[in-house]
Amino acid sequence: MSVEIRSETLTAAAFAPFGDVLEAAGPADKIINAGLCGRFHDRAQMDFGAGGRAGISIFNAEARSLPYSFDLMERHPDGSQAFLPMTQHPFLVIVAPDEGGAPGAPRAFLTAPHQGVNFHRGTWHGVLTPLFSPGLFAVVDRIGATPNLEEVTLAKVHTVIP
Template identity: 30%
Template sequence: MMPPKVPLLPPDAAAFAPYGHLVVPPDVPGRRQFYSDTLHTRPAGSAPVLHVNHVLPQSLPVEVSGIERHPHAAQCFLPLDVARYVVMVMPSDGQGQPAPERALAFLMPGTMGISYNPGVWHLGATVLDRPGHFAVLMWRGGPQQDDEFRTIAPMTLVAQP
């Protein structure tokens, strides 16, 4: 049996809204677009953490068998040097486990970032075309564990025809 295929959609703020925000530069020179409200939810006793990662590229189609979430804090990815990248999100079922049958995936340009709401199941940083670097901002620390990883039945992220 072939793994289910999930088509990569173009960036869509409305479709992504239940999972977080697309971080888009303002169209008007001299203007600012604020996303600070996405970072207000955080664990007591935590502190902001900013790091830069280095991600090796994958090729389409992308095979996915693992996802993660951060139940208590938002996580923001800002491309520093990325050609294109893949974002996949999914809601939780009634028991808080991932619901892969409801997964959405997006093909993102390197000029747009994303911010995941707390508790959103998502694919780890996945770049295409060449190695990439993201600045990642989130809260860490406090009494609650905030990294959850799950293995899921394999699925394949594919480009739309």
């Protein structure tokens, strides 16, 4: 039997315990480029830990659909990880609080087409889950010599429903 999770709309307030919502919402912080560009400044708390540096990678993930079942969660103890979609399609973001070094009860968020996310260092999250093809994302995360990935298989399958 699967544990059902109802997807939530991604908002900065609801997602704050897990990371940052990356979007151009509200008025721009600055108008630049001779008045032709709004800059939404410093929207993510990037953290690359000691001995790490920022890197930009491109991910191309297979599209999934709702309902979506999962039992794998991961986290990056040495750095934050930002996902910036390179299309105008929404995607699914699964996160969980840390409970004694393991994921607690997962939550699922459905992004709007113009949103990305930045997971804070050590935040439990599901795998990249685009809902449309192509699942193309720019990813900003820690590059370093030490391992920066912990994976956990959950005791029960969880299913995200709309």
